[in-house]
Amino acid sequence: MIDFSRGRKVKFYYNDKVIEAYEGESVLAALYAIGYRVFSYSPDGERPRGAFCMIGKCSSCLSMVNGVPNTRICIEPVREGLRVYSQKGFPEVPKVEEVVEAETIVLKPDVLVIGGGPAGLQASLTLAEYGLKVVLVDEHFKLGGQLVKQTHRFFGAKKFYGGIRGFNIASKLSREVMDNENIEVFLRAYAYGIFKNGYVGVAVRGEKPLNLLVRPKAIVAGVGASEKMIMFENNDLPGVMGAGGAQTLMNEYGIKPGERALVIGAGNVGLIIAYQLLQAGVKVHGIAEIMPKIGGWFVHAAKVRRYGVKIYTRHTITKAIGRDRVEKAEIAMVDEHFQPIPGSEKVFDTDLVLLAVGLQPNYAFFSQAGAVMKYIPELGGLVPLRTKYLETSVENLYVAGDASGIEEATTAFIEGEIAALSIAIKLGAGNNKTIKKREELLDYLWNEYRKSPVVMRACQGKLKATVSEEEMEKIRRGELDGI
Amino acid sequence: MDPEKVIICRCENVTLKDLLDAIDKGYTDLESLKRYLRIGMGPCQGKYCLILAASILRRRLGKNYDELLLPKNRPPLKPIEAYYFLKPPKEAKDLEV
Numbered sequence: 001m002i003d004f005s006r007g008r009k010v011k012f013y014y015n016d017k018v019i020e021a022y023e024g025e026s027v028l029a030a031l032y033a034i035g036y037r038v039f040s041y042s043p044d045g046e047r048p049r050g051a052f053c054m055i056g057k058c059s060s061c062l063s064m065v066n067g068v069p070n071t072r073i074c075i076e077p078v079r080e081g082l083r084v085y086s087q088k089g090f091p092e093v094p095k096v097e098e099v100v101e102a103e104t105i106v107l108k109p110d111v112l113v114i115g116g117g118p119a120g121l122q123a124s125l126t127l128a129e130y131g132l133k134v135v136l137v138d139e140h141f142k143l144g145g146q147l148v149k150q151t152h153r154f155f156g157a158k159k160f161y162g163g164i165r166g167f168n169i170a171s172k173l174s175r176e177v178m179d180n181e182n183i184e185v186f187l188r189a190y191a192y193g194i195f196k197n198g199y200v201g202v203a204v205r206g207e208k209p210l211n212l213l214v215r216p217k218a219i220v221a222g223v224g225a226s227e228k229m230i231m232f233e234n235n236d237l238p239g240v241m242g243a244g245g246a247q248t249l250m251n252e253y254g255i256k257p258g259e260r261a262l263v264i265g266a267g268n269v270g271l272i273i274a275y276q277l278l279q280a281g282v283k284v285h286g287i288a289e290i291m292p293k294i295g296g297w298f299v300h301a302a303k304v305r306r307y308g309v310k311i312y313t314r315h316t317i318t319k320a321i322g323r324d325r326v327e328k329a330e331i332a333m334v335d336e337h338f339q340p341i342p343g344s345e346k347v348f349d350t351d352l353v354l355l356a357v358g359l360q361p362n363y364a365f366f367s368q369a370g371a372v373m374k375y376i377p378e379l380g381g382l383v384p385l386r387t388k389y390l391e392t393s394v395e396n397l398y399v400a401g402d403a404s405g406i407e408e409a410t411t412a413f414i415e416g417e418i419a420a421l422s423i424a425i426k427l428g429a430g431n432n433k434t435i436k437k438r439e440e441l442l443d444y445l446w447n448e449y450r451k452s453p454v455v456m457r458a459c460q461g462k463l464k465a466t467v468s469e470e471e472m473e474k475i476r477r478g479e480l481d482g483i
Numbered sequence: 484m485d486p487e488k489v490i491i492c493r494c495e496n497v498t499l500k501d502l503l504d505a506i507d508k509g510y511t512d513l514e515s516l517k518r519y520l521r522i523g524m525g526p527c528q529g530k531y532c533l534i535l536a537a538s539i540l541r542r543r544l545g546k547n548y549d550e551l552l553l554p555k556n557r558p559p560l561k562p563i564e565a566y567y568f569l570k571p572p573k574e575a576k577d578l579e580v
Contacts, residue, residue, distance in 0.1 A: 042496040049493065059494040059526040068564060070526060102564075104572040193558020203563045211567040229531040231499060233488040318484060340484070360534060368556040375548035381534060382553065 004254035012082035026141075027073035027084055028054065028061050029253040037238045037325045038086075039063065039073065045089035048324050050238025054245035055146070056139055057226045057362075060236075063087055067094050074248075075188070077141040102209040109135040109184070111423055112200055112216035114191045114365065117145020118409045119222030119401025121173040122416035127220075128182035130420075130429040135214055136177065137189035137202050143177060144170030145224060146244065147409060149251040151276065156410045156449065166409065167251070186212065191223075194369045198396075218396040218423045221366065222416060225359040225380065225402040230264070233319035239326025243273040243356035250280045258352035262329050263287040264317050270356030271300035277354075278307050285348040288315040288331045290338055297454060318345065320353050329353050359406045366403075369394045372475050378461025379405025385475065388442060388466055389422035390415055393475050398423065405465055407458045414445050492532035494525020502536060506543055513537060517554045528561055529554070 007023030014031060021030035028039065028051055038048040039061040049060040056075035065071040065084050069091035073084060111127050113120045116138035124136045142148070150166025161169045177183050188205040189212070195201060200219065202212035227242035229235065239258065243265070246257040261282050263274050266289035274284050287304070292314050294301045301311065314333055318340050321328040333344035360381035367373055371384040371392040383405045384392040391398050398419040401412035421438040424430040450459040467475065474480035486499035497520050510519045513536060522536055523529030537551045 042493070044496055047490075047496065052493075057527060057530055062526060070562065099569070100566050101569040102567045104567075104570050106572050190561065190563065192560050192563055195558070201558065201567075203559075203567045209564070209566065211570075213572065226530045229535060231484070231489045231491070231535060233484055234490075236490040236493050319488075360530075362530075364528065364556040364560045367553070368558060368560060377548075 006254075010078055010080045012078055012080070012084060014084045015086055021078040023078065024142075025078050025253055026054075027063075027065070027076045027078055027082070029074075029249065029255060030078050031073075032249060032257075033253070033255045039238075040086060041088045042236070043090050047236055048238055049236055050325065051241055051245055051249075053227060053242050054248040064091060064094075067096070069094060075140050100209060102203070102211045104211040104213060107135055107184075107212055107214045109133040109214065109216050110427060110429075111135075111218050111220065111420075112137070112191075112214045113220045113222065114138075114200075115145065115222035115224055115401070115403070116140070116143035116174070116177070116185070116187075117222055117224055117401060118147055118169075118173075118412035119403075119416035119419075120145070120220065121170075121177055122413040123220045123222065123400060123420040124177055124183050125173065125180065126417050126420035127423060128180045130424040130434070132182065132424065132427065132429055134183045135186070135212075135216065136183055137186045137191055137204075137212075137214075139188065139190040141188050143174040143185070143187070145222075147173075149244070149247040150409065151251050152272070154410060157444070160410050160413045162410075169409075186210075191221075191365065194219075194365070217427055218398065220398045220400055220416065220419045220423070221403060222399075222401040222412065223362045223365055223403045225361050225406055227355065228358045228360055228380075230317070230355060230357050232317045234322070235320065237320045237322055237326050238324065239322065239351050240320050240353045240355065243269050243354045246273060246352070246354050247276065250276055256280050256282060258282060258350075260285060260348070260350045261352040261354055262317070262331070262348050262350045263354045263356060265289060265295075265356035265358070266301065266311050266313070267295035267356060267358070268297055268300060270354075271296040271304055273354055273356055274304045274309055275300070275307075278304070278309070282352070284309045285350055286310040286312055288312045288317055290314065290316045290334055312346075315346075316340065317353065321347075326351050326353055359402065361403045361405060363403070366392060366394075366397070366399065369397055371397065372481070374465060376405060376461045376464050378457050379465060383465050385465055385467055385472070387469050387472050388446075389438075390419040391422065391472070393472060395476070396423075396426075405458065405461050407455065407462070411445065411449065411455075411458075414441060414449070417441060418445070491535050492520070492522045492525065494527050494532075495521040497522050497532065499539075502539060506540065511540065511544060513540070513551055514554050516540075523554055526562055528556070 052060040110132040113136045147166045147170035156162040204210035249255040249257045332340035363382040366384040400415035400419045489499035522532040
């Protein structure tokens, strides 16, 4: 269904062995493609760890890259001659003969956009339209966020890319952002914190590392989300992977993640990953869902059932079994307190356990900035309180996309645009038309898009996280805790 | 489930047994669990473990999530190489601090 155009061939070294890879791949993807499954070990050196998140969030692929220990090889692009070594336990402090010093550069754009996913891309393009100077940073080596692994055509309005496949939207928007002279893009750039007077520190990796000190008038943080982990025996065994991790392998790099899979969680992500696995030629033993009902859309469930995939409701995973990688997995039925019922266990021969048990917003940047946060289960976890214009309790810090609460890419585009329009209005770059445009968007988002019953839960969550401007003023003055 | 085989925190290799034992010893908030077990202090800075630890505490203590304050996030939000901090900016006057 998808054509993978591979880049130029490059050679790098893994534990001194020559590895052939294609430009544009991550080191981890290149290694996975030729059969590697163990990428690091627990700090005591005892427990092998495999690929888990594949997007630079977890700690399961930390390796030594060109002499730098604890480097995440899932977001390290392959390059000719790169020297990569696996780590077993804590690495030794490297002996450095020549110290690389990162240049520190001060930048003062109008707006800093953190995260180049759907929210950040849409926000950047909208801001640039108003003549505002934007600095866009993303920790990955390419733009697009998780759009790059979405192979389905989007639903919804044409304006928000209805009818186009996710990865095609990603390449279209990335190109537009790269070509826009009002937007300066830094890739492999991690926003490590916010400091006095609104300076944001950004560490840019590469041959010439840079330390950016960015002092913008406003910030849009579309920092996305991370997959959740659940508890079962050997939940760290290589082969236990986030569903998104497997999507990265299959849909972004064209690599088959395994031969026989068990999926945990029958929400939309679980159902879609099951279907994509089948398309990639992976046998799917079944989907275990702890709730009595399937969480995802009926159409997706019907589709995988047609292929003979069994959905085990009221079931959860109790253990992964294997020495260095998953060989078997056990699920069991649960009682009304979600506890496994002894005697109800079923064991599958499988080399992949894919966790599709939900996402949680990446909250660290907001929390460090001092934003008032709230735990909202419907949104996946901790999120900053915000006005309907998406400004948090830290003035001029805006939130958009999954970081504002787990929804989907379409709402991320819309939120990105609302945040951008609000900033344009606040900085005096907009006019009455801008205000009208924002009102129309808000109306579409709240009174049309979020009225669909399938997004009701997320909509209720977003309502809980949204306060009026008067309430926000009180929260800022400390007269209201907002919780 | 054997709690010794359930990993709560991959970065610091903390098991469910470690966590339950710590709660029994009286470490009943996330901040002291963090200091005692190092959950949230590894390379991923608590992306996976804190929410798991919070769910266990919540069940044990019968509290809701908003009462279980998460440890403060401090910069750098994820470990970065020290060489980013070796050189001051060329034009120090650019930096109004």
